[in-house]
Structures are given as C-alpha cells and as structure tokens.
Amino acid sequence: xxxxxxxxxxxxxxxxxxxxxxxxxxxxxxxxxxxxxxxxxxxxxxxxxxxxxxxxxxxxxxxxxxxxxxxxxxxxxxxxxxxxxxxxxxxxxxxxxxxxxxxxxxxxxxxxxxxxxxxxxxxxxxxxxxxxxxxxxxxxxxxxxxxxxxxxxxxxxxxxxxxxxxxxxxxxxxxxxxxxxxxxxxxxxxxxxxxxxxxxxxxxxxxxxxxxxxxxxxxxxxxxxxxxxxxxxxxxxxxxxxxxxxxxxxxxxxxxxxxxxxxxxxxxxxxxxxxxxxxxxxxxxxxxxxxxxxxxxxxxxxxxxxxxxxxxxxxxxxxxxxxxxxxxxxxxxxxxxxxxxxxxxxxxxxxxxxxxxxxxxxxxxxxxxxxxxxxxxxxxx
Numbered sequence: 001x002x003x004x005x006x007x008x009x010x011x012x013x014x015x016x017x018x019x020x021x022x023x024x025x026x027x028x029x030x031x032x033x034x035x036x037x038x039x040x041x042x043x044x045x046x047x048x049x050x051x052x053x054x055x056x057x058x059x060x061x062x063x064x065x066x067x068x069x070x071x072x073x074x075x076x077x078x079x080x081x082x083x084x085x086x087x088x089x090x091x092x093x094x095x096x097x098x099x100x101x102x103x104x105x106x107x108x109x110x111x112x113x114x115x116x117x118x119x120x121x122x123x124x125x126x127x128x129x130x131x132x133x134x135x136x137x138x139x140x141x142x143x144x145x146x147x148x149x150x151x152x153x154x155x156x157x158x159x160x161x162x163x164x165x166x167x168x169x170x171x172x173x174x175x176x177x178x179x180x181x182x183x184x185x186x187x188x189x190x191x192x193x194x195x196x197x198x199x200x201x202x203x204x205x206x207x208x209x210x211x212x213x214x215x216x217x218x219x220x221x222x223x224x225x226x227x228x229x230x231x232x233x234x235x236x237x238x239x240x241x242x243x244x245x246x247x248x249x250x251x252x253x254x255x256x257x258x259x260x261x262x263x264x265x266x267x268x269x270x271x272x273x274x275x276x277x278x279x280x281x282x283x284x285x286x287x288x289x290x291x292x293x294x295x296x297x298x299x300x301x302x303x304x305x306x307x308x309x310x311x312x313x314x315x316x317x318x319x320x321x322x323x324x325x326x327x328x329x330x331x332x333x334x335x336x337x338x339x340x341x342x343x344x345x346x347x348x349x350x351x352x353x354x355x356x357x358x359x360x361x362x363x364x365x366x367x368x369x370x371x372x373x374x375x376x377x378x379x380x381x
Contacts, residue, residue: 028273031265036232036252039174040266042276043182043238043245044308045352049270054175057156058251061226062099062122063172063236064164066180067145068130072115073188074148075134083112087133089125096124098165102203103129113202115191120200121207122225124163131162138162152179166230174249177236181223181247185238195222212260213237217267225259235259239267244276276310279321279344283359286342287323292377293370294331294362301325301339301356309344309352320345323356328377333362 030040030050037058040050048054075081086108094105101123103109109129118126131141138161145159154176160167185192198215199208213220219239226234232252239246248266253259280286285300301323311319325340333339340356364370 031269033250033262033265034253034258035250035262037174038250038262038266039178039248040270041178041182041247042270042274042308042310043185043247044276044278045310046182047310049246049274049310050266051174054178055156055173057171057173059166059170059228059231060164060172060177060251061228061231061234062124062164063177063224063226063234064159064162064170065118065122065127066177066184066224066236067149067159068127068141068162069115069119069191070180070184070188071141071144071148072111072130072134073184073191076111076191077188081111081134083110083115085111085133087111087114087129089129090132092138093125093128093132096128096163096165098124098163100124101126101207102205104203116194116197116200117202119191119194119224120197120209121202122210124165127162149176149180152183154179164226164228164231166228174251177249177251178247181236181238181249184223185245185247192222195224196220210256211235211237212256213239213263216260217264219271220267225256227256233259235263237263237267239271241271244271244274246270273313274310275313275316276308277316278306278308280307280342282306285359286356287325289325289329289339291333291362292328292330293374294333294365295369296331296362299329299333299339299362300359302359303342303354304336304357305354307342307344307352307354311346311351315346318346319351325356331362332364333358335359335361 037053037056039054041048089103089105089107091105099122101117101121103125114126114130117123128138131138135141141162142159149157157172157176160170199206210225219241222238223236234251236249248263250259250262253262280303282305284302286302288298288300291299322343337358338355341353344352
C-alpha cells in the first residue's frame with residue numbers, strides 16, 4: 001500500500017480505459033543522442049524518460065526479428081508447435097543472405113535451435129525457416145506479424161518479411177519497438193533469457209551476439225541489434241539495476257560502437273536521475289464504497305492492472321494519491337466494472353491515473369432493501 005497521503009473524493013468522473021501519464025520535465029535534461037530516432041522508457045510504469053522522433057517510420061533491419069520471435073513464442077504457448085519439433089529447411093531459407101545460422105537445405109532442425117539462432121546469431125535463414133514452419137510461407141507469416149502488431153498497439157508498424165531485409169513498405173518506429181520489447185519481457189520471460197546469451201554454436205560454427213553492451217554493462221540483458229545500409233545501425237536494449245528496468249531503442253546510428261555508446265548514454269541518464277516504485281498490485285483492495293439497493297452494503301475497489309510510477313530521483317515522498325469515485329453506486333455491480341479512478345500527482349503534475357474497478361460482484365438486494373434505499377436516496381438527494 002502506498003505510504004503517501006491518500007484522500008477519497010466522492011465525485012463524478014470520466015474514467016479512462018488504460019493507465020495514462022502526463023509528461024515530467026526531467027532535470028537535468030537528457031543527453032544528446034546521435035541517432036535518427038530514439039526512446040528511453042521505464043518498463044514497469046511505461047513512462048517515457050527521453051525521446052526524439054520516436055514516431056518516425058524507419059526501416060528496422062534485424063530488429064524485425066523481435067516480432068518474429070514474439071509470434072513464435074505465442075505459437076509455442078498455444079501448443080501449436082513445440083521447441084522439440086523438427087523443421088525441414090527449405091531452399092529459400094538456406095539461400096538467405098546476410099547474417100546466417102548456417103542451416104543446411106533439406107535437413108531437419110529443432111525449433112529451439114532455430115529460435116536461439118535467430119535471437120543470438122540474428123540468423124536470416126533461421127527466421128525464414130520458422131516463418132515457413134508456422135505459416136506455410138514467409139508472406140503469410142508477415143500477415144501474422146502485422147496482426148500481433150495491431151493487438152499490441154504498434155500502429156506505426158508494417159512488416160513485409162520475417163528478417164528485416166530491405167523491402168518496400170517495411171517499417172516501424174522507436175516507440176513501437178519499445179512496446180514490442182516490453183511485451184517480450186513481460187509475456188515470455190523464459191525465452192527472454194536467450195537474449196542475454198553472448199554466443200551460440202550450431203553446425204560447428206560459434207557466432208557472437210552483436211549487442212556489445214552484453215560485454216560492457218552487466219545490467220544489460222537484451223534485446224536485438226539491426227543493420228542495413230538503409231536503416232543504419234540500430235539497437236533495442238533493456239537493462240535492470242536495483243529492480244528498475246529500462247528499455248532503450250536507438251535507430252539510425254553511424255556504427256556498431258555508436259549504437260552501443262548512444263544506448264549507454266540513455267541508460268546512464270535514466271538510472272541516475274529517475275526511480276520507479278510499485279504502488280498498487282492488480283486486484284488488491286485500495287478502498288471501498290457504499291452500495292445502494294444491493295445484497296451487500298459496500299464493495300471493495302482496486303485496479304485491474306498493477307500501477308507503478310517513475311519520478312525524478314528523490315521525489316517519491318512528494319507523491320499524492322487521490323481516489324475519485326462516482327456517486328451513487330447502485331446495484332447490480334459486475335466484478336471488474338469501473339466505478340472511479342486513482343490519480344497520482346507530483347505537485348501540480350498528474351503522473352498517472354487508472355480506473356478503479358469493483359473487485360467483486362454485488363447482486364440486487366431484496367425488495368425491502370431496494371425500497372428503503374430508494375427512500376433514503378430521495379431524502380438525502
């Protein structure tokens with residue numbers, strides 16, 4: 001429970017469906033980053049700590065494979081495929097140019113080997129083999145990628161292939177990549193462990209992960225690099241220090257070293273000047289409210305999703321939480337029904353807000369309860 005001031009205002013409101021955040025002006029300002037586009041975001045709260053042209057549509061190169069891996073993980077979770085399944089390698093997959101896992105045509109390779117080869121070695125051949133195994137063709141698989149992008153809210157993204165090799169109308173943004181990166185970390189923690197592996201050996205060939213930060217910064221544990229002439233050098237990365245996780249995306253830097261250096265700038269800035277705190281867990285009781293005409297006289301209120309906030313370092317104790325609940329609350333009430341909202345403020349700034357929901361259902365009361373409450377509501381207005 002929050003160890004900060006709370007008050008209950010019994011007023012009407014217009015609730016929002018998802019958590020929303022107002023901008024905090026960081027002090028000092030973020031460092032200059034030599035990239036076409038970038039974003040730095042806290043994983044738990046979703047707060048953006050620094051950005052530049054984060055919605056600019058750009059070619060993502062091999063960062064595309066984050067979505068390829070996300071789709072594969074969903075298929076594994078659904079039971080449609082298994083890590084031990086053998087995948088027959090087509091000639092198309094075998095002939096892929098660029099970074100490769102060196103799989104051989106007409107051989108059978110387990111899904112896990114292909115997935116790790118794609119994540120760690122950035123194998124274009126492995127990506128195509130997985131796409132064909134799941135969807136029959138890479139083109140159909142790209143349609144699945146776009147469907148998942150829409151579901152995640154990646155509205156400035158369009159995929160044409162599973163690899164990120166140059167293609168017309170194949171693009172995404174730094175913000176959308178950050179959304180996808182957070183989804184991978186949140187939804188598939190077991191597979192996410194592979195993004196921290198520094199090397200992988202297949203067919204007698206050992207290749208190193210191209211994410212240089214895995215060697216330079218022990219707090220970094222993912223995600224994916226990308227490079228083509230058109231895209232420049234790109235990096236989506238995540239790091240965790242003292243329980244705080246940040247996600248950084250830099251697109252269009254000038255070299256391998258530059259994408260690592262610019263990402264390191266963003267991480268150092270975020271961890272140095274901000275802190276993140278978990279305030280409420282999903283489904284925990286925050287408060288309760290009187291119910292009119294119901295079988296129960298009150299209902300517990302909480303949040304559908306956990307709520308965390310990111311604030312400038314040292315200002316956590318200045319936070320004020322306010323619960324706003326609409327009145328009157330009249331039965332019947334369904335579990336999960338929004339009845340108000342929680343607002344978190346830092347001074348005059350609205351930091352976050354989320355709907356307050358009923359944590360349980362309340363049925364209609366007896367005819368006597370309904371009659372009595374109708375009279376009381378009329379008397380009391």
